[in-house]
Amino acid sequence: MVLRRDIIRMLEEAGSGHSAGPLGLADLVATLYFGVMNYKPKKPEWADRDYFFLSNGHCVPVQYAAMAEAGFFDKKELMTLRKLGSRLQGHPERTRLPGLENTSGPLGSGLSQAAGVAYSLQYLDNQTHRFVYCVTGDGELDEGNIWEAAMFAGKYKLSQLIVFVDRNNIQIDGNTEDVMPLEDLAGKWRSFGWHVQEIDGHNVESILDAVGMAKAITNRPSVIITHTIPGKGIDFMEYDYHWHGVPPNHEQAKQALAELRTLRGKITHEGQKHE
Amino acid sequence: MSNFHLAKTILTDDVAHEPTRAGFGRGLKRAGESDKNVVALCADLTESVQMHLFREAFPKRFIEVGVAEQNLVTVASGLARAGKIPFTASYAAFSPGRNWEQIKTTVALNDQPVKIIGGHAGLYTGPDGATHQMLEDIALMRTMPNMIVIVPGDSIEAEKATLAIAKNGRPSYLRLARDKTAVFSTEKSPFEIGKAYVLKSGKDITLFGTGTMTYELLVAAELLLSDGIDAEVVHVPTIKPLDNATVLKSVEKTGRAVTCEEAQINGGLGSAITECVSEFLPIPVKRLGVEDRYGESGDPRAVVEHFGLDGKNLAKKIKAFVRTVPQYKKGY
Numbered sequence: 190m191v192l193r194r195d196i197i198r199m200l201e202e203a204g205s206g207h208s209a210g211p212l213g214l215a216d217l218v219a220t221l222y223f224g225v226m227n228y229k230p231k232k233p234e235w236a237d238r239d240y241f242f243l244s245n246g247h248c249v250p251v252q253y254a255a256m257a258e259a260g261f262f263d264k265k266e267l268m269t270l271r272k273l274g275s276r277l278q279g280h281p282e283r284t285r286l287p288g289l290e291n292t293s294g295p296l297g298s299g300l301s302q303a304a305g306v307a308y309s310l311q312y313l314d315n316q317t318h319r320f321v322y323c324v325t326g327d328g329e330l331d332e333g334n335i336w337e338a339a340m341f342a343g344k345y346k347l348s349q350l351i352v353f354v355d356r357n358n359i360q361i362d363g364n365t366e367d368v369m370p371l372e373d374l375a376g377k378w379r380s381f382g383w384h385v386q387e388i389d390g391h392n393v394e395s396i397l398d399a400v401g402m403a404k405a406i407t408n409r410p411s412v413i414i415t416h417t418i419p420g421k422g423i424d425f426m427e428y429d430y431h432w433h434g435v436p437p438n439h440e441q442a443k444q445a446l447a448e449l450r451t452l453r454g455k456i457t458h459e460g461q462k463h464e
Numbered sequence: 465m466s467n468f469h470l471a472k473t474i475l476t477d478d479v480a481h482e483p484t485r486a487g488f489g490r491g492l493k494r495a496g497e498s499d500k501n502v503v504a505l506c507a508d509l510t511e512s513v514q515m516h517l518f519r520e521a522f523p524k525r526f527i528e529v530g531v532a533e534q535n536l537v538t539v540a541s542g543l544a545r546a547g548k549i550p551f552t553a554s555y556a557a558f559s560p561g562r563n564w565e566q567i568k569t570t571v572a573l574n575d576q577p578v579k580i581i582g583g584h585a586g587l588y589t590g591p592d593g594a595t596h597q598m599l600e601d602i603a604l605m606r607t608m609p610n611m612i613v614i615v616p617g618d619s620i621e622a623e624k625a626t627l628a629i630a631k632n633g634r635p636s637y638l639r640l641a642r643d644k645t646a647v648f649s650t651e652k653s654p655f656e657i658g659k660a661y662v663l664k665s666g667k668d669i670t671l672f673g674t675g676t677m678t679y680e681l682l683v684a685a686e687l688l689l690s691d692g693i694d695a696e697v698v699h700v701p702t703i704k705p706l707d708n709a710t711v712l713k714s715v716e717k718t719g720r721a722v723t724c725e726e727a728q729i730n731g732g733l734g735s736a737i738t739e740c741v742s743e744f745l746p747i748p749v750k751r752l753g754v755e756d757r758y759g760e761s762g763d764p765r766a767v768v769e770h771f772g773l774d775g776k777n778l779a780k781k782i783k784a785f786v787r788t789v790p791q792y793k794k795g796y
Contacts, residue, residue, distance in 0.1 A: 240545075284575050290545060292574035298538040298566050305542020305550075312524065313503070313548065334566065337535035 244299025297332025328360025489514025491626025603731025683775025
């Protein structure tokens, strides 16, 4: 809820950016940052941290919101998103903002980078207690680079690599199954040598359970197909691919924030709780 | 005339020949011996690009990624994030030819010390033909902020360059040739990233060469002497960052210049030199190399001669230029 609020505010202020993906990923990213990953916000290069790679860089508002909430930087800075001189670039740049592990935006390359780190931990550094988390889009799976990385991780059995595919079924030109069908998606990953789970990406318990299972699988990389609702939490955005690449205007942002604040009308004023 | 320590055998039949890739192979093994963070990744061309020496010495630090050049450099970017110094190798036609965007985003913009080794670049790839004779790589890589671009002149220099990029902490591109080419430098010759070297001093024109073309310019300069033309030969192994001071100092003295490369003249060494010179001096620069066309199959040396990039043909072209274009004089 807090991440979604910040995403709406950031995007309204920025005047450009992607709405649907970040809102859909809010529950997953919140769970990873506040319930799964080991890191130190004040020591972003801490040598014992877990890694987080956002492969679909356009969804970075949700990561920025989570990082600010976690204390990597002051929340006020969120309002600088996409503005000249900001550390919060429209697509994430590692060299500008401590705490980012990679630079991404052009799709398909984050998974390989995550695989590179996972390879290093498993084969070169002998650090089996650290994990590499990677989030990819589903439209992003159209990219050949993804399947090169999938083959690579499968070959080397990178068991510390845990990938979430944000299965929201939309991409810029429409629904994924119309633009370029991905199904049988689970079967594809399985045939590349991965352990596959499918979960409701808005259920925190499911996410935590799936991560626990992925960590327990020690002879394969893990992919968790995370079913999400694009634009989740905002009625007029949910399920609508038109919201993939646009921000809310002032009126829409006001309406969206009101929906979030009232849990879609279930709360009539601050302080009153839903029964 | 020069403190470059040229090989004594140059311009004789005894000049040694060895592919620059062989020097890379030796250099990579040595880099691996001195730094355990050096790792090597290859895309199914391990012996071709001479990575087998490293693989045999350090099997655990060698990673085979298969015929997947996009994955080659992006996995390397991840390895660099984990503190490694990854050397990635393929043919230049594929890396950086196929994966330029991945190199830009995940290596250069991301500022990771990944080394891109482009093997089998240029016309000396011979029989394989135009698809494999990468001629655009210098242009592609030198437009990329953060990227270092090095084209060693021979195998000895390639070995030194490999050791140098292992230590420079920067995204770096190293261009290598497949076929045997003349070895004009020696172990004593200097190599420093960002430096150009005067191999022969002269007063009538400066000949700027990179990679395998530097030796051809030495041959051309010798032939030009009999025509009464005293050419200065400057070797430019680092195309980016360009050694502006050495370039400008030489052309200010000679007042005319020719560049030569085994690559497209558009965007390559010729462009780099003319961009540098034209910002400071009104000096004419003739660019020689491959002139906006593709290569073709043939015996490597025959292809190079067909494109007029051997010493004899170069001498003719340079002579024609000298005869028709006046020297710039100070105060012009």
